[in-house]
Amino acid sequence: MRWPRATAPAWIVHAGLLVCALGAVVAYLPAGAGGRATIYTVVVVASILLFVQALLAGHLRHRRPWLVAIAGLVLLLADHLIWPYWIIDGHLGRAEGRPADLMLAAAHGLFMVGAGMAVRARMSADASGIVDGAMFGVCAGGVLWAGVFQPHMPADATPLGMTQVLIDVLALCAVTGCLLRMAAAATGPARGTIHYLLVTVLLTAGAPAAGALGVPYRGTWSGLLMMLAFMTMAAGAVHPGAPMVVEPQAVVERRASRFRLGWLGLALSVNPAIAAVQALRGIGAADPLLPISMLLVIPLVLVRFKQLSGQRDKAEQVLAFQASHDELTGLVNRRQIMADIDRALDRRQAVTLLLCDLDGFKPINDRHGHAAGDEVLRTVAARLTALVGPDGEVGRLGGDEFLVLCRSGTESDIAGLQDLIRSTVLAPIPLPGGVPVTVGVTIGAARAAAGSGLDRAGLIAQADTAMYAGKPGHRQHTAA
Known part of the structure; x- marks a missing residue:
């Protein structure tokens, strides 16, 4: 079977999903318990096989993470084969704490871990946004638990079962927050696959919600939602954008604005506020499980603080570099090289300055344009840097003047x-248009012996005089 390439139209996948979903629903609704179990099994097996085929055909890249996700799907299938009527009979989300529930939760977690590993490169482009999305999701999960799930728990719900449902809700809400963030930042075909994964998570979360709320025909709703979740998961795997979803996207640089931090602070305060309201109402004890959601937020907050600290350190490094370096060539700028000369003289060591002025640079700038002139300056800077050893330093004074500190x-x-500098600088410099140009260099040298007492201004004046003497008829360059 030849797998469709990424250039295939996405509407084929959408249409195929719609037809299959309608067919499965029409067949599922009027069927009895045995028929529903069979239809559910067929849909699950077909979805897993389609997912596996996409992996074997190379449509899904980075096999190891997707194999972890497939292991989760196989565990879901095993759970259904062992307890075929568990979901369709309405036990899902009832917090019974049975092995079927625990195995189902483990399978969901395994699939989400594998999918998260697969899209890690894409998430790293907006790591701060992903962490924010996860925090918002966990906080929203706490609200859903306190306002929707916990009040409707049946009398026979066990502590283990309630804990398992709470963790499921928090995990699914966290993943939903991450996917919403990814979907908002995604561009191109990968966005379709991310949308399918988002719908899969929402359908998966809806199945236990139907059971927990005790809605009429909750078994029917839970079974339908889980069945559709498998279908959308398979559709995401065969979508033309699936190969791109594991690839990194352009880095998203976003500052933590006051507005954004304000919303984040409000979200983090919701669960403690709920616990306080429950205690103040005096209707029984506050929900003892709610602190679990608060504990899950703590690692995310620590990660976010680390990101903010890293962003600040990076910004400080960038500012420090820009303050001491020339933007065009990357060499140290005039201020920095002057400070380095002063430090070298203060150590009372022998210091030699080579003041380098390019010959023939202005005609290149006039004839070929400033872009060509910039390329010449960058090339000369790179050549000078390569010639100077670890005890030397090259700086740009401005224009076509360079200073070498030995x-x-x-x-x-x-x-x-x-x-060596004269011969190396004189070598032809290819311009982007393919036309090579050459420039010469006039060098003025000045040396301060150890303990001579010569200061920086005097040393540069000597180098400037020597450089001017080597360029008869040219204008005098003042570098002090």
């Missing part, structure tokens, strides 16, 4: 370095 080396070494 903290060691004999006079013979410095003379050899000057000859």
Whole structure:
């Protein structure tokens, strides 16, 4: 079987899902218990096989995470085969704490872990937004538990069963928050697959909600929602955007604005507020399970703080680099090289300055444009940096002037370095258009012996005089 490429139209998947879903629903509703169990099994097996086929055909990239997700699906199938009437008889979401419930929760968790591993590269582009989405989801899950699930728990609900339902609700809400964030930031075909995964999670969450609320025909609703969840999951796997959902997208840079932090703070305060209201109402003890949602938020808050700290450190590093470096060439700028000269002189060590001024740069700028001139400056900067050893430093003073600071080396070494700079800079420089250009360089050298007492201004003046002497007829360059 030749798998459709990513260029296939998405409407085929949408149409196929709609036809299959309508057929399954029409067959499921009038069937008896045995017929419903059979139809449910056929849908689950077909969805898993379609998912596996997408993986084997290479449509789903990065096999290991998807194999973990498939293991979760197989565990779901095993749960249904062992207890075929558990869902369709309305036990789902009733907090009975039976092995069927625990196995179902483990299967859901395994699938979500595998899917999360698969889309990790895409989530890393907006890591802060994903963590925020998960926190909003967990906080919303606490509200749903306190306002919808917990008040409708049956009298025979066990503590283990209620804990399992609560964790299911919180996990599904956290995943929903992450997927909503991903869907909002996604572009291109991958967005369709993310939408299908989002619908899958919402349908999966709706199945236990129907059971917990005790709605009429809750077994029918739970079975239908779970069956449709399998179908949308398979549709997401075969969607043309599935190959791209594991690929990283463009990095999303978002500042933590006051508005955004305000909403986040409000969300984090909801669950403690609910617990306080329950205690103040005095109608029984406050829900002892609600603190679980608060505990789950703590690691997310710590991760968020770490992200904010990392963003601040990165911003400080960028600002420090921009303050001390030339934007065009990446060399240290005039202010920084002057400070480095002062530090070298303060250590009373021998210091040599090479003041380099390019010859023939202005005609290149006039004839080929400023973009070509910028390319020449970047190339010369890279060549000078490659020639200077670890004890030296290259800075750009401005325009076409560069300054080389040598903290060691004999006079013979410095003379050899000057000859090497002249020959290296003179090599042709290819421009983006393919036309090579050449520039020369005039070098003015000045040396301060250890303990000479010569200051930076005097040293640069000597280098400038020497450089000017090497360029008869040209304008004098003042670098002090």
